[in-house]
Amino acid sequence: MSGAKARIVPTHTLLVLDDDRNVLTLLRAYFGGLGWTVEGCTEAEEALRLADSDLPYDAVICDLHFTSAHRSEGFDIVRRVRERRPRCAVLLFTGASVEAVREEALRQGVDEVIAKPAPLARLRDAALRAIKDP
Numbered sequence: 219m220s221g222a223k224a225r226i227v228p229t230h231t232l233l234v235l236d237d238d239r240n241v242l243t244l245l246r247a248y249f250g251g252l253g254w255t256v257e258g259c260t261e262a263e264e265a266l267r268l269a270d271s272d273l274p275y276d277a278v279i280c281d282l283h284f285t286s287a288h289r290s291e292g293f294d295i296v297r298r299v300r301e302r303r304p305r306c307a308v309l310l311f312t313g314a315s316v317e318a319v320r321e322e323a324l325r326q327g328v329d330e331v332i333a334k335p336a337p338l339a340r341l342r343d344a345a346l347r348a349i350k351d352p
Contacts, residue, residue, distance in 0.1 A: 230349060231274055234258035235265040235295060236281040236311065241334075245279060248338045262291040269298035277307035277345045282314050293326050300327040307348030311341065 232254050234245045239260050246256045257273065259265055262284040269278075278299050282292035296308055310323050313334045323331045329348035332341060 229253045230276040231255045233268060233275045233278045237284040265295050269295050275306055276349050279309045279311050282310055282312040296326045296328055307345055309344055
């Protein structure tokens with residue numbers, strides 16, 4: 219190649235659902251830099267709408283708790299994703315104790331539960347594993 223910058227071709231589509239705008243921004247930048255197409259939001263209502271949409275996602279990274287009084291919106295969102303996209307990879311990225319939520323998360327169809335904070339490469343690797351092994 220003659221020094222031309224390689225064009226990044228989107229490889230996967232990702233939906234990021236987290237009430238922390240900084241987490242959303244960080245994951246958009248990281249996965250976008252890897253060539254992924256990334257959508258996301260910080261509001262539970264919008265997250266449920268996106269989970270119900272016909273948009274094609276290879277993977278969803280979802281927080282368990284949003285900022286409303288209903289403290290388990292993440293599981294509501296996971297159920298919606300699983301109903302609409304049974305083969306979609308679903309990661310629960312949470313500040314809650316992983317041990318406290320793992321059993322319920324697996325029962326709800328989550329592929330992997332990852333505690334915040336975590337290295338971004340760990341999220342990437344978990345998403346890739348789940349996409350390849352639906």
